[in-house]
Amino acid sequence: xxxxxxxxxxxxxxxxxxxxxxxxxxxxxxxxxxxxxxxxxxxxxxxxxxxxxxxxxxxxxxxxxxxxxxxxxxxxxxxxxxxxxxxxxxxxxxxxxxxxxxxxxxxxxxxxxxxxxxxxxxxxxxxxxxxxxxxxxxxxxxxxxxxxxxxxxxxxxxxxxxxxxxxxxxxxxxxxxxxxxxxxxxxxxxxxxxxxxxxxxxxxxxxxxxxxxxxxxxxxxxxxxxxxxxxxxxxxxxxxxxxxxxxxxxxxxxxxxxxxxxxxxxxxxxxxxxxxxxxxxxxxxxxxxxxxxxxxx
Amino acid sequence: xxxxxxxxxxxxxxxxxxxxxxxxxxxxxxxxxxxxxxxxxxxxxxxxxxxxxxxxxxxxxxxxxxxxxxxxxxxxxxxxxxxxxxxxxxxxxxxxxxxxxxxxxxxxxxxxxxxxxxxxxxxxxxxxxxxxxxxxxxxxxxxxxxxxxxxxxxxxxxxxxxxxxxxxxxxxxxxxxxxxxxxxxxxxxxxxxxxxxxxxxxxxxxxxxxxxxxxxxxxxxxxxxxxxxxxxxxxxxxxxxxxxxxxxxxxxxxxxxxxxxxxxxxxxxxxxxxxxxxxxxxxxxxxxxxxxxxxxxxxxxxxxxxxxxxxxxxxxxxxxxxxxxxxxxxxxxxxxxxxxxxxxxxxxxxxxxxxxxxxxxxxxxxxxxxxxxxxxxxxxxxxxxxxxxxxx
Numbered sequence: 001x002x003x004x005x006x007x008x009x010x011x012x013x014x015x016x017x018x019x020x021x022x023x024x025x026x027x028x029x030x031x032x033x034x035x036x037x038x039x040x041x042x043x044x045x046x047x048x049x050x051x052x053x054x055x056x057x058x059x060x061x062x063x064x065x066x067x068x069x070x071x072x073x074x075x076x077x078x079x080x081x082x083x084x085x086x087x088x089x090x091x092x093x094x095x096x097x098x099x100x101x102x103x104x105x106x107x108x109x110x111x112x113x114x115x116x117x118x119x120x121x122x123x124x125x126x127x128x129x130x131x132x133x134x135x136x137x138x139x140x141x142x143x144x145x146x147x148x149x150x151x152x153x154x155x156x157x158x159x160x161x162x163x164x165x166x167x168x169x170x171x172x173x174x175x176x177x178x179x180x181x182x183x184x185x186x187x188x189x190x191x192x193x194x195x196x197x198x199x200x201x202x203x204x205x206x207x208x209x210x211x212x213x214x215x216x217x218x219x220x221x222x223x224x225x226x227x228x229x230x231x232x233x234x235x236x237x238x239x240x241x242x243x244x245x246x247x248x249x250x251x252x253x254x255x256x257x258x259x260x261x262x263x264x265x266x267x268x269x270x271x272x273x274x275x276x277x278x279x280x281x282x283x284x285x286x287x288x289x290x291x292x293x294x295x296x297x
Numbered sequence: 298x299x300x301x302x303x304x305x306x307x308x309x310x311x312x313x314x315x316x317x318x319x320x321x322x323x324x325x326x327x328x329x330x331x332x333x334x335x336x337x338x339x340x341x342x343x344x345x346x347x348x349x350x351x352x353x354x355x356x357x358x359x360x361x362x363x364x365x366x367x368x369x370x371x372x373x374x375x376x377x378x379x380x381x382x383x384x385x386x387x388x389x390x391x392x393x394x395x396x397x398x399x400x401x402x403x404x405x406x407x408x409x410x411x412x413x414x415x416x417x418x419x420x421x422x423x424x425x426x427x428x429x430x431x432x433x434x435x436x437x438x439x440x441x442x443x444x445x446x447x448x449x450x451x452x453x454x455x456x457x458x459x460x461x462x463x464x465x466x467x468x469x470x471x472x473x474x475x476x477x478x479x480x481x482x483x484x485x486x487x488x489x490x491x492x493x494x495x496x497x498x499x500x501x502x503x504x505x506x507x508x509x510x511x512x513x514x515x516x517x518x519x520x521x522x523x524x525x526x527x528x529x530x531x532x533x534x535x536x537x538x539x540x541x542x543x544x545x546x547x548x549x550x551x552x553x554x555x556x557x558x559x560x561x562x563x564x565x566x567x568x569x570x571x572x573x574x575x576x577x578x579x580x581x582x583x584x585x586x587x588x589x590x591x592x593x594x595x596x597x598x599x600x601x602x603x604x605x606x607x608x609x610x611x612x613x614x615x616x617x618x619x620x621x622x623x624x625x626x627x628x629x630x631x632x633x634x635x636x637x638x639x640x641x642x643x644x645x646x647x648x649x650x651x652x653x654x655x656x657x658x659x660x661x662x663x664x665x666x667x668x669x670x671x672x673x674x675x676x677x678x679x680x681x682x683x684x685x686x687x688x689x
Contacts, residue, residue, distance in 0.1 A: 159575060240558075242559045
C-alpha cells in the first residue's frame with residue numbers, strides 16, 4: 001500500500017505537450033507510473049512518449065478511464081484546468097503551478113472541499129512513492145535522496161525536501177510516500193488532511209514534516225496528534241527560525257505577520273504534542289532513530 | 298505587494314468609501330500649499346510601507362501653516378526614504394473602529410474582521426482579547442451580504458443612519474478586496490464622528506503578487522523596495538530580500554535558502570542578502586552574482602539541491618560570472634541535484650572547491666567572514682585558502 005498514488009493509479013496529464021509536461025511525463029513513466037492519456041487543447045491526435053493526446057479531459061476519459069490528473073499548466077490557467085478535471089469526475093489532482101492567484105487558490109480549495117476531491121499544490125514538486133510511482137517532478141534517480149523505505153514525508157518546499165530526504169536516507173531510512181503540499185499561502189490540501197492516509201498506510205512507520213514560518217499548518221498537525229487522530233511518531237524540521245517578522249521568505253506562505261506564524265510557536269505546539277523537532281537538517285536521522293526506538297547507526 | 302496609504306485610499310474613493318479631504322505632496326512647499334487649500338488643522342503622514350508610523354513620529358498633526366512646514370520638514374528628514382507625505386484634513390472623531398478583509402486558507406473563504414477598539418493598539422487587542430475582534434467568514438463568490446453588515450454594525454454599537462453608512466463602507470471594502478486581488482484590505486482607524494459619519498483614517502492594501510500580472514496599475518517603482526538592488530532583482534524576476542550583514546546568499550529554492558539563512562545565524566554569521574536563483578531563474582547565474590556583489594559581501598555562499606534547476610547549468614553560470622566579474626571575496630559553492638557530477642567537475646576545473654554538505658558550506662562561509670575581515674580587497678577568486686596564504 002502507499003499514500004495517494006501507486007502503480008495502479010491511472011494518471012491523466014493535462015498540459016502534456018509542453019516542455020515540462022513532456023519531460024516529466026517521460027520520468028513519471030520511468031519510475032513506473034501508469035500514465036494513460038494526455039490533454040492539450042488543439043493537439044488531439046499527437047502522441048507524447050507514445051501516450052495519446054486529446055483536446056479535452058472529457059474526450060480523453062471517453063477512451064481512457066483515469067483516477068487522477070497531473071497538471072503541467074501555467075498558473076493563470078490552473079483554475080480552469082482544475083475545474084475541468086473536477087467537472088469530469090476526477091477527484092485526485094496534483095498541480096505544480098507556481099504563482100496561482102491567491103483568490104483563485106481559495107476557489108480551487110473551496111471546490112475541492114465541497115466535492116470531496118483532493119487537490120495537491122500548487123507550487124509543489126508533487127507526490128512520489130519511491131520505487132513505484134510519482135505525480136510531479138522528482139529526481140528519483142538520485143538514490144541517496146529518493147530511496148524506498150518506511151518514512152512518510154509531508155513538505156511545503158522543494159529544494160529543502162531534497163536536502164531533508166537525503167538526511168532521512170543518511171540516517172538509515174527511506175521514504176514510503178512523500179507529499180508536497182506546496183509553498184503557497186492557500187494550498188489545495190493541508191498537512192493535517194494527509195495524516196489519516198499516513199496513519200492507515202502499513203508501509204509508513206513515522207512521518208517527517210518539512211514546514212516553515214507562516215500559516216498554521218504545523219499547529220494543525222500538533223492538534224491532530226493531541227486528539228489522537230495521528231499516533232505514529234512525528235519528526236519535524238522547520239525553516240525560518242531566525243527570520244524577521246514581516247518579511248516574506250521566498251514562498252508566498254512563508255511570512256510572519258501580526259506575530260502569527262512564528263517558527264517558535266510551531267515548535268512549541270509540535271513538541272507539546274510529542275513530536276521531535278530537528279534544529280538542523282543533519283539531526284533528522286538521529287531523531288528518527290530515537291522516535292522509533294532504534295539505536296545509533 | 299503592499300501599496301502606500303494614498304494608493305489604497307485612491308481605491309477606497311473609487312469604491313465609495315469616504316476618506317478625509319487631502320492630497321499627496323512630494324516637497325515641504327507642496328505640503329504647505331495643500332494645507333492652505335484644505336484648511337487647518339491637518340495631519341501630515343509619511344508615505345512609507347512600514348507599520349507603526351505614529352510611534353515612529355512619521356505622522357504629525359499641525360494646526361497652522363507654520364506647523365505644517367515644520368511637520369513636513371521633520372518627516373522628510375526623519376524617515377529614511379520618505380518620498381511623499383499625505384496631507385489630510387484632521388477628522389474630529391468620536392470613536393476609532395477597525396475593519397479588515399483577509400483570506401482564511403483553512404476554510405477557503407474570505408474573513409471579515411471588525412473591532413470597536415481600532416487604532417494603533419489593534420494587534421495587542423487581537424493578541425490579548427481575541428473576543429474583541431468580530432469575525433465572519435465569507436464565501437468568496439457570494440461576498441458580504443446585508444446580514445454581515447447589519448450584525449457587525451450592531452455589535453460595534455452603530456445604529457440607524459450610521460449602520461446604513463457602515464454597510465456601504467463594508468460593501469466598498471469588499472469591492473476593493475475583490476477587484477484589486479488583495480490579500481489584505483484594512484481600514485484602521487475607521488473614524489466614527491459625532492454625526493454618525495464614517496471616514497477611513499488610514500488604508501492598508503496588500504495586493505497578491507501572483508495576481509500582479511493583471512494589475513499593471515500597481516506596477517511598483519523603486520520606492521516600493523528596500524534597496525535599489527532589491528528593485529533590480531524584482532525587475533529580473535529574482536526573489537530577493539535586503540539585509541545588511543556579511544554573507545551574500547545565492548541559493549535555490551525558498552525553503553532551502555531560508556534554512557541556510559537560519560544556519561548562518563546559528564553559526565554566529567550575518568546575512569547581506571537573500572537571493573534565489575533556482576526555479577525559472579537557474580540560468581541567470583551572472584545576473585544573480587552581479588546583484589550579490591553589489592552588496593560588497595565578505596563571502597558569496599551558493600547552496601542548491603535542485604530538480605528542475607540543473608546543477609551543471611548553475612555551475613556553468615557561476616563559473617562564467619566569476620570569470621567576468623572577478624569578485625574580490627571568496628565564493629563558497631555547494632551545488633547538488635540533477636546533474637551534480639558534471640557540476641562538481643565544472644567548479645573544480647575553475648578552481649572553486651565543490652562542497653556537498655550544506656552545513657559544512659555554511660560553517661566555511663562564516664569562518665571566511667572572520668578570517669578575511671581585515672584582509673585587503675584583492676584576493677584571488679574561488680580559492681580563499683590560497684588567497685589567504687598570498688595575503689599573509
